[in-house]
Structure formats: C-alpha cells, structure tokens
Amino acid sequence: MNTVECIEVFVEVAKGLSFTKAAERLGTSRSVVTKKIAWLEKTFETQLLQRNTKRVSLTESGEILLRNADSVPRAISELKDLVRSSVQRPTGRIRVGSPPSFGAVHLAPAIQAFLETYPEVQVTLQLDDGRSDLIAENMDLSVRIAPRLRDTSQIAYKIAVVPQVLVATKEYLERLGRPIHPVDLKRHNCLLHSLKAPTGSWHFTDDKGELHTVQTSGSFNSNLGESLLHLAQRHYGISMHPRYMVEGLIADGRLKVVLPDYKCQGLEIYAIVQSKRYLPYKVRLFVDHLRTHFQDTNWVSPSVGT
Structure with missing residues (x-):
C-alpha cells in the first residue's frame, strides 16, 4: 500500500x-x-x-x-521539487508584496532582472504597507522594511540595510528654525511613521558612535511614508525616510537634510516567507536573487548636499 x-x-x-x-x-x-x-x-x-x-x-x-x-506529503512534494529542479528551469507565478516606494523604484528592476534570467517565471507585485497576511492574500513572499523585525516567529531573510535621513523644506526650517541637536526635534512638528516608529522614538548616532534617542511628537502620522513625504514637501514638518525615497528631492533642492551631522537609524529590508522548510524552488531562487541584487546597492549619492 x-x-x-x-x-x-x-x-x-x-x-x-x-x-x-x-x-x-x-x-x-x-x-x-x-x-x-x-x-x-x-x-x-x-x-x-x-x-x-x-x-x-x-x-x-x-x-x-x-x-x-501534515509534514509527510509536504516533505515528499519538496523532495520531488528539489529533484526536478536539478534538471528543470523554475516555472510558474510568484506573488510578492512590497511597500509602494521600495516596490516601484527598487524591487521592480530587481524583478525584471530575475525574469530575464528565468523567462518561464511570472511575478505579480502587490504594493501595500508590508503587513499583508501571506496565507490570506495567497502571496509567496512579502517585503518588510523596519528598524528591526519584531515578530521573531516569522521566517525572514535579510536582503539589505538602507540608510535613513531626516528632511524638511527650506521654508519650514526658516520659519521654525533648523535643529542642531536631536533634542531640538522636541519643539518641531515631526511627521511619524506609525509602523516604523510606533512610539514616536527616533534614534541617531553621532560621529563618536554615541546613541541619541529622542521622543518626538507631531500632529500627523501614517502607515505609508508617501503621505508623510507629501506633507513635508508642503512645509508642514520634519519627516524621516529611507534615503532612496528622497534622494531626488534633496538633489534638486526641494528638501533639505536635517541634522546632517547625525546618522539616523537604518532600516532592515526582509523577505518574509510562509515556511523555510517547504519553500518552493522558484521562491528560494528569487530570495537568493534579491540578496545578491541588493548586496552592493549604493543607496546614497555622494553628490547630494544638505
């Protein structure tokens, strides 16, 4: 039998x-x-x-x-997948979730490079705030961006670490003054990301490596950085973003770097999957591709001033 x-x-x-x-x-x-x-x-x-x-x-x-x-049929299926993968090219669809800015600007080109290498694979990219339920949304992988991954039960692969930067418009800084030290942020309207800084704490490191944590506050917060950035551009406050998200705005002078002598806490980018043990071959290849693709990414342009 x-x-x-x-x-x-x-x-x-x-x-x-x-x-x-x-x-x-x-x-x-x-x-x-x-x-x-x-x-x-x-x-x-x-x-x-x-x-x-x-x-x-x-x-x-x-x-x-x-x-x-339940693990028996899945283990046999995985074994078949591994054996077949040694002689077959990966095929089928990969469903990926990602925050909008990173997904559109950085993840989409990485996906293009993957599809050019594996033309029998298709990718569906769903832009969200990074909290989608993989099982409920029927996704193979979700990109999460955070200072640290709080849920240790998740199966996560770190694919990159990106720098952040504080920004505001020249008009806002002229009206309310330019902060010199992180503690000065207490008297400013700080536009807070409800997922990345749920308690309102911002963390900085000075040129001596000393850590500075400031409890900030403001009249507006959101789970999407795009809305914070939009209000910052309207001279409404100071916001913190991944450098890749505001690079162009800093370069053309529409935004100014705030506290340029302090380094903001970086963000870790993770690929979250449902199961490490039963990861489909095509998804495993895609995760490895992302780690390689973003390994040498230059997130900061040395030509951009403050």
Missing part, C-alpha cells in the same frame, strides 16, 4: 474519530479504511487507534502521528 495515502486516511479517521465518517469524506468504503489503518499500524509496529463498537480514540502513538502527519 501507499504510505502517504494510508496516513491521509488515518488523519481523516483521527480528526472525526470515526471510520464511517472518514470513509464518507474520502468516497470509499469502511472496509477499505479499516484495511489501510491496519496496514499502517503493522508498518509502524504500534497501535494508533483504540476502537470498539461504540467509540474510536487515539493512542499516544496515534496522537504523535496526527501532530506530524
């Missing part, structure tokens, strides 16, 4: 604690279910189910098998 099929039959019996109901769900007879359970018990050399004329219950061995049964 097929071991995987017998385990699947066992799972149906164990979940409903009924041979008859399992047979109905599987579209087979009770006798076939009974034979497969008996074969499984003989193969494992242990009793998996206690049964009499009135009830069915799991033995300790049966409970262990039920807890781990």
Whole structure:
C-alpha cells in the first residue's frame, strides 16, 4: 500500500474519530479504511487507534502521528521539487508584496532582472504597507522594511540595510528654525511613521558612535511614508525616510537634510516567507536573487548636499 495515502486516511479517521465518517469524506468504503489503518499500524509496529463498537480514540502513538502527519506529503512534494529542479528551469507565478516606494523604484528592476534570467517565471507585485497576511492574500513572499523585525516567529531573510535621513523644506526650517541637536526635534512638528516608529522614538548616532534617542511628537502620522513625504514637501514638518525615497528631492533642492551631522537609524529590508522548510524552488531562487541584487546597492549619492 501507499504510505502517504494510508496516513491521509488515518488523519481523516483521527480528526472525526470515526471510520464511517472518514470513509464518507474520502468516497470509499469502511472496509477499505479499516484495511489501510491496519496496514499502517503493522508498518509502524504500534497501535494508533483504540476502537470498539461504540467509540474510536487515539493512542499516544496515534496522537504523535496526527501532530506530524501534515509534514509527510509536504516533505515528499519538496523532495520531488528539489529533484526536478536539478534538471528543470523554475516555472510558474510568484506573488510578492512590497511597500509602494521600495516596490516601484527598487524591487521592480530587481524583478525584471530575475525574469530575464528565468523567462518561464511570472511575478505579480502587490504594493501595500508590508503587513499583508501571506496565507490570506495567497502571496509567496512579502517585503518588510523596519528598524528591526519584531515578530521573531516569522521566517525572514535579510536582503539589505538602507540608510535613513531626516528632511524638511527650506521654508519650514526658516520659519521654525533648523535643529542642531536631536533634542531640538522636541519643539518641531515631526511627521511619524506609525509602523516604523510606533512610539514616536527616533534614534541617531553621532560621529563618536554615541546613541541619541529622542521622543518626538507631531500632529500627523501614517502607515505609508508617501503621505508623510507629501506633507513635508508642503512645509508642514520634519519627516524621516529611507534615503532612496528622497534622494531626488534633496538633489534638486526641494528638501533639505536635517541634522546632517547625525546618522539616523537604518532600516532592515526582509523577505518574509510562509515556511523555510517547504519553500518552493522558484521562491528560494528569487530570495537568493534579491540578496545578491541588493548586496552592493549604493543607496546614497555622494553628490547630494544638505
């Protein structure tokens, strides 16, 4: 008999604690279910189910098998995938979520390079705030950008670290004064990112390596950096962004760097996947591609002034 099929039959019996109901769900007879359970018990050399004329219950061995049964067909599928990948090119669709600015400006070209290498793969890019549920949204991978990854239960691959910068318009700084020290930010309208700085704390390092943490406040916060940046450009306050997001605005003078002598806390960019153990081959290739692609990225242009 097929071991995987017998385990699947066992799972149906164990979940409903009924041979008859399992047979109905599987579209087979009770006798076939009974034979497969008996074969499984003989193969494992242990009793998996206690049964009499009135009830069915799991033995300790049966409970262990039920807890781990789902991993068997997935492990076999992964093994087939790995074997096939040695002789086949990856195919199929990869669904990716990403914050808008990074996704549009930096991730899209990285995807293009990947697709040119693997033309039988297709990629769907969904722009969001980085909090999408991978399973609910049916996504293979989500890009998260944060000072640090708070949920340690997530399967995460770090693909890059990007610098941040404080910015404001010349008009705002002339009206309210240019901060000289991080503590000066306390008297300014700081436009806060509700995901990256949920408590309002901004962190800086000076040229001696000393850490400065400031509890800031402001009249506006958002889960998307684009809205913060838009208000900063309208002379409404000071905002903090990844350097790649404001590079052009600094270069053409529309924004000025605030506290240029202090280094803002950088952001780590992660690729979040559902499972490390059962990562599809094409997704594994894509993650490796992203890590290589962004390894030598120059996020800061030396020609940009303050």
